[in-house]
Amino acid sequence: MGLSDFMAYTINEIASQAGVSKSTVSRVISNTGYTSRAAREKVMKIIHELQYKPNAIARAMVSQRTNNIGVIIYREHHPIASHPFYGKILDAILKAAGSLNYSVYVTTDQEMSLRSADYMLEKRVDGLILISRLRQNVIDYIRNFKIPYLMVNGSTEDQDVIHIVNQDEVGGHKAAEYLFQSGHRKVFIIAGPQEHRSHHLRLNSFSAYMTKQGISIGASSIYYSPLSNFEKGYQAMAETWESLICESHTAVFATNDMLALGAMKYLQEKSVRIPEQIAIMGFDDIDFASMVTPALTTIHVEKGQMGHESVLILDRLIKKQAVFPKRTEYEPRLVIRQST
Amino acid sequence: MGLSDFMAYTINEIASQAGVSKSTVSRVISNTGYTSRAAREKVMKIIHELQYKPNAIARAMVSQRTNNIGVIIYREHHPIASHPFYGKILDAILKAAGSLNYSVYVTTDQEMSLRSADYMLEKRVDGLILISRLRQNVIDYIRNFKIPYLMVNGSTEDQDVIHIVNQDEVGGHKAAEYLFQSGHRKVFIIAGPQEHRSHHLRLNSFSAYMTKQGISIGASSIYYSPLSNFEKGYQAMAETWESLICESHTAVFATNDMLALGAMKYLQEKSVRIPEQIAIMGFDDIDFASMVTPALTTIHVEKGQMGHESVLILDRLIKKQAVFPKRTEYEPRLVIRQST
DNA sequence: CTGAAAGCGCTTACAG
DNA sequence: CTGAAAGCGCTTACAG
Numbered sequence: 001m002g003l004s005d006f007m008a009y010t011i012n013e014i015a016s017q018a019g020v021s022k023s024t025v026s027r028v029i030s031n032t033g034y035t036s037r038a039a040r041e042k043v044m045k046i047i048h049e050l051q052y053k054p055n056a057i058a059r060a061m062v063s064q065r066t067n068n069i070g071v072i073i074y075r076e077h078h079p080i081a082s083h084p085f086y087g088k089i090l091d092a093i094l095k096a097a098g099s100l101n102y103s104v105y106v107t108t109d110q111e112m113s114l115r116s117a118d119y120m121l122e123k124r125v126d127g128l129i130l131i132s133r134l135r136q137n138v139i140d141y142i143r144n145f146k147i148p149y150l151m152v153n154g155s156t157e158d159q160d161v162i163h164i165v166n167q168d169e170v171g172g173h174k175a176a177e178y179l180f181q182s183g184h185r186k187v188f189i190i191a192g193p194q195e196h197r198s199h200h201l202r203l204n205s206f207s208a209y210m211t212k213q214g215i216s217i218g219a220s221s222i223y224y225s226p227l228s229n230f231e232k233g234y235q236a237m238a239e240t241w242e243s244l245i246c247e248s249h250t251a252v253f254a255t256n257d258m259l260a261l262g263a264m265k266y267l268q269e270k271s272v273r274i275p276e277q278i279a280i281m282g283f284d285d286i287d288f289a290s291m292v293t294p295a296l297t298t299i300h301v302e303k304g305q306m307g308h309e310s311v312l313i314l315d316r317l318i319k320k321q322a323v324f325p326k327r328t329e330y331e332p333r334l335v336i337r338q339s340t
Numbered sequence: 341m342g343l344s345d346f347m348a349y350t351i352n353e354i355a356s357q358a359g360v361s362k363s364t365v366s367r368v369i370s371n372t373g374y375t376s377r378a379a380r381e382k383v384m385k386i387i388h389e390l391q392y393k394p395n396a397i398a399r400a401m402v403s404q405r406t407n408n409i410g411v412i413i414y415r416e417h418h419p420i421a422s423h424p425f426y427g428k429i430l431d432a433i434l435k436a437a438g439s440l441n442y443s444v445y446v447t448t449d450q451e452m453s454l455r456s457a458d459y460m461l462e463k464r465v466d467g468l469i470l471i472s473r474l475r476q477n478v479i480d481y482i483r484n485f486k487i488p489y490l491m492v493n494g495s496t497e498d499q500d501v502i503h504i505v506n507q508d509e510v511g512g513h514k515a516a517e518y519l520f521q522s523g524h525r526k527v528f529i530i531a532g533p534q535e536h537r538s539h540h541l542r543l544n545s546f547s548a549y550m551t552k553q554g555i556s557i558g559a560s561s562i563y564y565s566p567l568s569n570f571e572k573g574y575q576a577m578a579e580t581w582e583s584l585i586c587e588s589h590t591a592v593f594a595t596n597d598m599l600a601l602g603a604m605k606y607l608q609e610k611s612v613r614i615p616e617q618i619a620i621m622g623f624d625d626i627d628f629a630s631m632v633t634p635a636l637t638t639i640h641v642e643k644g645q646m647g648h649e650s651v652l653i654l655d656r657l658i659k660k661q662a663v664f665p666k667r668t669e670y671e672p673r674l675v676i677r678q679s680t
Numbered sequence: 681c682t683g684a685a686a687g688c689g690c691t692t693a694c695a696g
Numbered sequence: 697c698t699g700a701a702a703g704c705g706c707t708t709a710c711a712g
Contacts, residue, residue, distance in 0.1 A: 008463065008485070010704095010705055010706085011705065011706060011707095012705080012706095013451050020683085021681080021682065021683045021684075022681075022705090022706080022707095023682070023684080023707085023708085024365045026682090026706070026707060026708085027682090027707095031707090031709080032707095032708095033542055033681085033682095034681050034682085035681070036681055036682085037681085039681080039682080044691060051485075053458065053461050053463070054462060054705085055395055055463045055466050055704090055706065056403060056462035056463055056705075057400050057401050057406065057448050057463055057464065057704090057705080057706090058463075058688090058704075058705035058706040058707090059643025059705080060395050060688095060706095061398060061401055061687095061689070061690090061704090061705075061706070061707090062664055062687075062688050062705085062706055062708080063706090063707070064688075064690090068445075077426070078431060079428070079431050079627075080434065081421045081422070081427050081430045081431045081434060081446075082421070082422060082423070082424065082430065082627075084422065087419070087421050087422025087427055088419070088422050090422065090423050091419050091420050091422050093447070094420065094421060094446060094447070098447070098448070101557075102553065103445050103447065103459060103464065104443055104447070105408075105422075105443050105444065105446075105561055106434060106445075107434070107438070107443065107444070108435070108438070109436050116598050118393065121393050122393045122394060122395060122396035123348065123393070123395045123397050123689095124397065124443065126695055134541050144391065145348070145391075145393075145697055151709045156496075182666075186481065198688095205668065230631055235685050256342050261631055264633075264679045265631060265632075265633055268633035272488050283703075287419075287422075288628050288631070289629065291570055291602075291605060291632070292602055292605075292631070292632055292633075293604075293605055293608035293609065293633075302354070310684090312430060320579055322538060323486065326706055328425045345708080350688095350689055350690085351689065351690060352689080352690095359698085360698080361698065361699045361700075362689090362690080362691095362699090363691085363692085363698070363699055364697090364699075365697060366690070366692085367697095367698090369689095370691080372691095372692095373692090373698095374697050374698085375698085376697060376698085379697080379698080394690075395688090395689055395690065397689080398688075398689035398690040398691090398704090399689080399690055399691075400704095400706045401688090401689080401690070401691090401705070402689085402690055402691045402692080402703075403702075403704090404693070409709050428685095437682090446708085463705095464685090495698070592685085608689090615681060641702095680698090
């Protein structure tokens, strides 16, 4: 066995070099039970000398705890980790998990299948955070395994699933209220995919507010986009701008910032002045919203808070600690910038 | 033991229900060795009925392979996963790892300490991808454990470390060449932190090209920024714009897009016309670069390729397959848009 | 305070 | 083709 066939030291090696049993070594490492000071010091010394590291796998095997949590992000399209919305949630999860001494497995599941879940269910993790939309059959499947899990910003009607969400109805309401109070009476809406809970609720509550003010938003004032990205926002404007302005709309509300930003890009290429000729408003408050010119007015969603809280709740689930609400909601807030 | 104390089935349960030994069960699961058709079918049936999943931890214990790879992103500041540059690399890693059947641990290390490394070194992963800058002592530490690892876009002079990098010199050269050929003779530079290999090389090769053209870039034409984010780009312009324009600079080159975007924001607030009054150029080609108006001219870095390749190389290292270059370089390319 | 033994859930030679 | 046994590297009662 050459130098390249480096073998990591085991507890046995430490025990033999320290002249004690491996039980004793284990005790000093985990700092439980009684150990004489002499034994402890001897063991510590050897551990440092050899740079011994306990094998986490072996430890997980007996303790039945991995100290890992799994994050599965269900997204059909890229980006995933670098997504301006989900990426922020992920960042907060990584941070919170680190401070609670969990490691994080990150998986993406573009097929929204059982595959990623299966991987995690092979006892690799103590608990699971599911982000974004996933199918009911996946939820049922996971539940079957009795592993602690929760959903962040998903779309399920299932009352039993522990869930962290943004109050999208409140956000839609705030957006509509703000635009209405700013004098807008004819607003064009770019609506993201309606099978997504967020886009659906944002659109509905926005419309509901306007309706209550006696303003009905007709079919010709809503553009339904199958995707919620920049390109689609651009395309939405490209296809509708002419008629939109003929019908004297004074503002555009998009159900997320990416759509709004895409729309803005098109308008700027056409030298349309924002907000003078038309106001634009988004939803999410992604980083980029404040970086463009004019900066985008939007509804701020507590992405970081949601990610952070998801780890705290999961930790309690794992440790079987006291009850917690099935549903944790965060209230979004209006952020007024230059585009309106 | 109530329903809530669900225990996952083990190979023993499968064996007993199928009326065979656990050796046989193991063989049919791993599909190795001989098994009679009858035995195989019986076992498969029970496995499906019970939704049995082999315990990955136990398997890792004996096979000495975890099928996990660890990604440590060394960054002092947020964002990490959602970073417009590193997030893209991470996304590509997640994707490539998935297709090679690896799971990915993602850790961030803001202190650039040994802590994250330690975690991974507890035999949790088969190999390690280190992203961004890290200290030499961390490298030395990790090397000590003989675990396969490589660096992506790091900054080390260490010839022994397997390394994937962008050719920042080439990029700096291309940027300078393009601006020069577009007629710019007096360029202002916003330079990111010089302890970062990328920013350093980009600045140097840019200057070198200009010098060769007989244009010396004086101290008053370089703004050194301690950070490379949007805010600092904005600040750089805020502090220097007046004198910059007095000295008749015609273009601004920033050593990354975020700085360039920040600079652009300030100028737009001052109603400076871009590129008519001053041209702006960045480096990286992050997503946002093409979304702003005017769209940012920049140097495209192969973030996805770098991430993808890092997994392929690590996989070969793990499997002890044939040699590979110590250093894999990607050539960046010029992307001309509207800001110049 | 300490050590021998059993066991976590698998895989892998080895007999048969 | 199949099963009994040993072992991966730890932890945890249990005697002493």
